[in-house]
Amino acid sequence: MKNNFRFATDHYVQEFVELQQIGEKYDLVMSGSDQIWNPEALDPAYLLEWAQSGKKISYGSSLSSKSIPAEYEHLFNDALKDFKAISIRDRMCRSALSRIVGKTVSTVVDPVVLLGRNGLLKNTVKITSSPYMFCYFLGNNQEHRKLAVLKASEMRLPIHAVINSGSDFKADKLLEKYADWDVNPWKFVSYINTASIVVTDSFHATVISVLCHTNFVVLEKDSSRPEQNNRILEFLDAVGLRERWGNMSQKVEISNEQWDYADRAIEALRRDSLEFLLEAIK
Incomplete structure (x- = not known):
């Protein structure tokens, strides 16, 4: 800070x-x-x-x-x-x-998108040279953690995770042995940037994955509050990656054509948002 x-x-x-x-x-x-x-x-x-x-x-x-x-x-x-x-x-x-x-x-667009890929990656740090899965969950859904661990086993990938520290998040017990407790925002971005795949229920982890061209799967955070999913679904629709929603069995790799489409969509959204901001502060 x-x-x-x-x-x-x-x-x-x-x-x-x-x-x-x-x-x-x-x-x-x-x-x-x-x-x-x-x-x-x-x-x-x-x-x-x-x-x-x-x-x-x-x-x-x-x-x-x-x-x-x-x-x-x-x-x-x-x-x-x-x-x-x-x-x-x-x-x-x-x-x-x-x-x-x-x-x-x-x-x-969210300010993370406004920052852009270059701004996001300018302060990243080296995490590891070996392939890995990165997990970051905000919801208290134990089944999602189990699915992530199972997927990592199928892909023969070690797991790195950032987890909730609150005692009420019992679901995160499954990921404790993979957790990094010394993480600042730039290290968080770095974990996503160099991961083979990200499994998350977080809007911002999803956005950062797209900006970094990192394969990802995003799961529903809270089924009792579907409005919490709106911003994720709106973003996935905007960048043409709705298929990454809620499906752990889908293919892992996002194609270069999909990334190209996402980049063009993000740049258009980013440009419009910058124009709003510059006009507002005149």
């Missing part, structure tokens, strides 16, 4: 008045990205109600929901109506949010 961020204050902000004081120092205040506008856990601080009117923009502020509950519509309207520009990451909520706020709402 010290190497990659310039912080507006040297202490943890606790009160709205502190946010207001910080906001006064800047020409623009931006919100974004991962689930910060999720109706199930809405925090007014992320709606930027503390920032001055006309100074607020959003980049990919994700709702991760298929709809906006009626009881929350007034909160979004009150908070977002004075935004200079609004973009979200979720296509399913765009028209509803635009109606609620009475403004144009754009959809943009």
Whole structure:
């Protein structure tokens, strides 16, 4: 964090008045990205109600929901109506949010995509020279871990994994012996970049796999909350790789033609998102 961020204050902000004081120092205040506008856990601080009117923009502020509950519509309207520009990451909520706020709402790519392949790989480190499978799961589904271990055995690959440290994630017990506990973001990217195959239920691990041209399979994180899958499925559809969803028995290798198509699709999405961002900050 010290190497990659310039912080507006040297202490943890606790009160709205502190946010207001910080906001006064800047020409623009931006919100974004991962689930910060999720109706199930809405925090007014992320709606930027503390920032001055006309100074607020959003980049990919994700709702991760298929709809906006009626009881929350007034909160979004009150908070977002004075935004200079609004973009979200979720296509399913765009028209509803635009109606609620009475403004144009754009959809943009996740900031990881905005960074691009070159930006993503500039700080990677060497992991290992031997082929391996990389596992990264966010959901608490033990069956997915079993499938990954079985697939690794079939492919005769060792496993590297980054796992949850919480005691409530009993499913990860199966992967503990493969886990690396000394991982920063760049090492995480490096694991994906040099893997023979990635098995995951994570949106960002999926996106990074595509940017790195790494073979992958992505499994459903939580069957009781299908809206959590929307962003993954939207991304896979956009890059022409929907076949990588939920199927451990499929062929491992993604063809060069598929990667070429994915690259072209990502570049088009990235270009459109950069145009939105540059226009918003004028």
